[in-house]
Amino acid sequence: MSCPSAIAAGPATLPVSPAEVEVAARRIAGRVVRTPLVASAALSRASGHPVFLKLETRQPIGAFKLRGAMNAVLALDEAARRRGLVTASTGNHGRALAHAAREAGVPAVVCMSALVPANKVEAVHALGAEVRIVGRSQDDAQAEVERLVSARGLTAIPPFDHPDVIAGQGTIGLEIVEDLPEVSAVLVPLSGGGLAGGVALAVKALRPSARVIGISMARGAAMAASLRAGHPVEVVEEDTLADSLGGGIGLSNRYSFALCRALLDEVVLLTEDEIAAGIRHAAEAEGEVVEGAGAVGIAALIGGKVSLDGPAALILSGRNIDETLHRRIVKETAV
Known part of the structure; x- marks a missing residue:
């Protein structure tokens, strides 16, 4: 699926600016990990071009989401923080918000659907947040967020459609271009668009010729x-x-859809078997444990869904996969 690659539309037309990403980078410095960009010998051989892995799996919560949540929490005024925080999540954003809230010394409520894996629910509990399981979709969880904002006056920190969240995720793009100035393609997991939109915003501002490709599940x-x-x-x-790529983007989406529509060059969708192959490759060839969402860039490359014409960076967005499921996938040749 091709998308219009419109930094041509001009930064002034975008709902978040590259300058906001730079502000986020200064704000979260020292509070999140500046993750390594490491060469993949196996993927470089297979593609015929240098391939590098951006290891967001090294964040304290095991996923990139800490960047956006931390930036959003730090950007709040003290009164908004003290009212308590609330969000809807497919797992990793909830974990990130719980971590950021604990660092700030304020309470947090995380609303999740019954589709969220148990290991991710338990991880949010372990960080001290109140957890509410509501319905079987991200939309159901979001409805509970809206109720809690109205009933208890909590401050909502959305998982993706928020300028401070997007700017925080965009710091990954800044780091990629700093470490690999000649990057020609960035493969980024695509869900609600906070990560993809933020990364594309930063990459296109610094390296306009680079392609940014969103990868998701079918x-x-x-x-x-x-x-x-x-x-x-x-x-x-x-x-x-x-599972981290599941959920809707919101019919009233204000930020991430516009960024993805303007800045993504292409969107690639993967089968479950292809995602499993990406998880397996990460374990066997790269020595990395990654969840399905974190493996989609690898999966797209080894599955022949993306071709390269120069150095590429793949964002391994998270490692929070159930251990039993991971062992099964690594041992099997198909799901």
Whole structure:
């Protein structure tokens, strides 16, 4: 699926600016890990071009989400923080917000659907947040967030459609271009678009010629469906190995859809078997434990869904996969 690559539309038309990403980088410095960009010998051989892995798996919560959540929490005024924080999450953003809230010494409530894996629910509990399991979709969880904002006056920190969250995730793009100035392609997991939009914003500002390719699963990819339609649409949320990429983007999406529509050069969708192959390759060839969402860049490359014409960076967005599931995938040749 090709998308218009429109930094041509001009930064002034975008709902978040590259300058906001630079502010976020200064704000979160020392509070999140500046993750390594490491060469992959196996993927470089297979693609015929240098391939590097951006290891967001090294964040304290095991996922990139800490960047956006930390930036958003630090950007709040003290009164908003003290009212307590609330979010909807497919797992990793909830964990990130719980971590940031604990650092700030304020309470947090994380609303999740019954589709969120148990290991991710337990991890949020362990960080001291209140957890609410509501319905079977991200939309159901978001409805509970809105109720709690109204009933208890909590401050909502959305998982992706928020300028401070997007700017925080965009710091990954800054780091990639700093470490690999000649980068020609960045493969980024695509869900609600906070990560993809933020990374594309930073990369295109610094390296306009670089392609930014969003990678998602074929089962219930809401942003991909919305980009095809030309506006945010609802999709049926389904079980998938890339569970962190599930959920809708919100029909009233204000930020991430516009960024993805303007800045992504292409969107690639993967089968469950392809995602499993990416998880397996990460373990066997790279020595990295990654969840399904974190493996999609690898999966797209080894599955022949993306071709390269120069150095590429793949964002390994998270490692928070159930251990039993991971062992099964690594041992099997298909899901």
